[in-house]
Amino acid sequence: MMRRCVSASLVALLGLLLSGTRVQTEEVEPLIVHHPSDVVVKLGNPATLSCRVDGSPKPTIEWLRNGQPLGTQKGDGQVQPMLLSEGSLFFLNVGGGRRGPSHEGVYACIARNSAGKAISRNASLYIAGEMGT
Numbered sequence: 001m002m003r004r005c006v007s008a009s010l011v012a013l014l015g016l017l018l019s020g021t022r023v024q025t026e027e028v029e030p031l032i033v034h035h036p037s038d039v040v041v042k043l044g045n046p047a048t049l050s051c052r053v054d055g056s057p058k059p060t061i062e063w064l065r066n067g068q069p070l071g072t073q074k075g076d077g078q079v080q081p082m083l084l085s086e087g088s089l090f091f092l093n094v095g096g097g098r099r100g101p102s103h104e105g106v107y108a109c110i111a112r113n114s115a116g117k118a119i120s121r122n123a124s125l126y127i128a129g130e131m132g133t
């Protein structure tokens, strides 16, 4: 009798777990939960622009710079910024001055999955001390 009861609740629990799994595999369009914000960075210093997204399947993230897609495939953080695993963009050196390219600009992240896409607010990256070099 007791044993029967336990197995009945086990079956109920299993059912719950299975329906929970089904909810998770439903498609949910991307939602930007953390937008990048404006940053002022000293010439030659590192910087991070944040972007966090929700969605199912897990959205892929791309960045735009001044409205143009930004290459991050070979990002080493120096010449090209690096796309971090959670979606943020990392600059080992924002550049400026005479040493290499300047990464100053307006940035936005785009999240895409099979259910749709979302675009973040624009965030400006300013390099302090770039004038007058």
Ligand SMILES: *[C@@H]1O[C@H](CO)[C@@H](O)[C@H](O)[C@H]1NC(C)=O
Binding pocket: 065, 066, 067, 106, 108, 121, 122
């Ligand atoms: C963001 O910046 C880009 C490039 O400057 C511009 O084309 C776009 O309209 C801006 N988007 C918003 C929401 O302000």
